[in-house]
Amino acid sequence: MTPEPGEPKSRYLHYLEILTGSLEEKKRWRQYKARVKRLPDDYRIAVEALERYLMHFGPADGPGAMTMYEDVADLFERSAADGTPIRGIFGDDPVEFVEAFMANYPLGQYRARERARFTSAVARAAGDATPSRDRTQT
Template identity: 35%
Template sequence: MGIQDVIEGKKQWRAHLARVKALPPDYQIVYKEMQKYLFKVGPVDLLEGNLLSGIVDFFAESAATGRGVLEVIGEDVAAFCDELIKDSPTYADRYQESLKDKGGH
């Protein structure tokens, strides 16, 4: 990864954050909680993929209808996130695989 890639990545991240800040306050709060959760759970392709920007798109469309964020995703934010990444490999999955490869259980 060259310096241009780093600069472009930062520009894209700043643009993404600006889109988050344009959401209504309840959506911003839930987005930030989802982001923290997803960074902790660790889908392997989180930063390379479109998951975070897709969430912002979904939230922007939902907010435009006048619905509250919890009406859209439900009360359990973690369960909603888990459903989003259910078919994505996580760092926890990789760790479990490495234990199996080493003869662990």
């Protein structure tokens, strides 16, 4: 029922995707979840915790978020195959790890820019000296 790449979608599929979202993204999500399910228990538990965090604080768009989740699966599959301990992946501060991880994705970069913009605006409001380039960003 799904068209081949480059083939136009039927009117039915077009309307269905308007109502339910991209069918391709749903397929990618199911594939990602199957990959996570096959991980050893400790890695799976860690990925599910990371996933929960990303659901709340990570990118919310379909394709960007799916790329990030697929990269999470890649990382944990390789780590499990190499025998890398969970702390070897996350380090001592899991939040620092996930924030640095998210910064590698377009919406994660947006969050970093907005944090810098926010910090700069507060510094200006408080009368702190800030670099001139920050003043032009607001």
